[in-house]
Amino acid sequence: ETVLTQSPAILAVSPGDSATLSCTASQSINDNLAWYQQKPGQAPRLLVYGASTGHTGTPARFSGSGFGTEFTLTITSLQSDDFAVYYCQQYNFWPRTFGQGTRLEI
Amino acid sequence: VQMLQSTVEVKPPGASVKVSCQASGYKFRDYGISWVRQAPGQGLEWMGWIYSDTQYTRFAQMFEGRVTMTADTSTNTAHLELRNLKSDDTATYYCARVVTGKDEPLDNWGQGTLVIVSS
Numbered sequence: 001e002t003v004l005t006q007s008p009a010i011l012a013v014s015p016g017d018s019a020t021l022s023c024t025a026s027q028s029i030n031d032n033l034a035w036y037q038q039k040p041g042q043a044p045r046l047l048v049y050g051a052s053t054g055h056t057g058t059p060a061r062f063s064g065s066g067f068g069t070e071f072t073l074t075i076t077s078l079q080s081d082d083f084a085v086y087y088c089q090q091y092n093f094w095p096r097t098f099g100q101g102t103r104l105e106i
Numbered sequence: 107v108q109m110l111q112s113t114v115e116v117k118p119p120g121a122s123v124k125v126s127c128q129a130s131g132y133k134f135r136d137y138g139i140s141w142v143r144q145a146p147g148q149g150l151e152w153m154g155w156i157y158s159d160t161q162y163t164r165f166a167q168m169f170e171g172r173v174t175m176t177a178d179t180s181t182n183t184a185h186l187e188l189r190n191l192k193s194d195d196t197a198t199y200y201c202a203r204v205v206t207g208k209d210e211p212l213d214n215w216g217q218g219t220l221v222i223v224s225s
Contacts, residue, residue: 001167034211036150043200043218044142044150049211087150091210095166096140098150 002026002090004099012105017078021102023071023088032092035064035073038101039084047086048073080106107131109201109216116222121191125219127184127201134182135159138204140212141175141186143197151197155204156184191223 003026013019023033031051036044046055048064051071061076075082083106088099110128117123127139141153154165158177165173174187184201199219202212 032209034209036212038150043215044202044212045215046211046213049205049213050209053209055211055213089150089152089212094164096152096155098142098152101149 001095002029002093002097004088004090004097006086006088006099006102008102009100010103010105013078014106015078015080018074018076019078019082019104021073021075021086021104023066023073023099025069025071025090027093028068029090029092031067032090033064033066033071034089034091035062036087036089037082037084038087044087075104078104107203107214109203109214111199111201111216111219114220114222116224117191118225119191119193119223121223122187122189123191123221125186125188125199125201125221127186127216129182129184129203132203134177135179137206138210139175139177139184140202140204142200142202142212144200144218145194145197148197153186153199157206158184188221191221193223195221196223197221 005024007022033051035048038044047058052064085101108130138157140155156163156175177184201216203214
């Protein structure tokens with residue numbers, strides 16, 4: 001199965017800063033990657049799909065990039081509402097797989 | 107779009123659980139449903155997928171033989187059945203709508219069903 005490795009596991013930043021989250025696939029998945037945000041006690045929420053396309057309602061400060069095996073989610077001008085856990089997920093191969101998550105902390 | 111799930115299930119080890127997911131606000135047949143689980147304090151684990159129109163399924167290998175996924179197009183409800191429950195099946199189980207086409211992200215999620223496996 002395709003393993004997704006997210007780094008770092010925990011990222012501590014300040015409001016107003018930018019954050020860069022990485023996701024590396026064990027084999028090429030083209031651009032078939034999505035990013036999700038999960039806050040405590042809530043279901044995950046889709047942010048980005050197709051590696052770089054923002055889902056409806058995703059603020060413009062969230063941007064995704066990458067192709068093949070290396071992917072990045074960048075969040076600029078961090079707001080208090082952005083502190084959460086972020087997961088990448090590939091849908092190029094069966095079984096679909098998730099990364100282990102990056103926790104964004106203040 | 108809404109995905110409404112049953113809330114809590116408590117089952118003893120060795121039993122089966124059936125979790126429901128009532129979809130509304132879209133044409134049920136045109137999308138798939140994925141099931142994803144999350145053990146307490148852990149990450150997301152993809153379990154499987156069903157295409158609502160054809161009932162075609164794909165599962166993660168670790169669940170093969172122990173899981174059944176169905177999609178009732180008359181009631182727009184998807185079901186997940188997990189058999190021979192073990193204590194490490196204790197988790198929140200989410201259903202999510204899966205877009206069909208070039209991109210297949212999970213774009214709408216249920217609120218989750220907490221399944222507790224305990225004697």
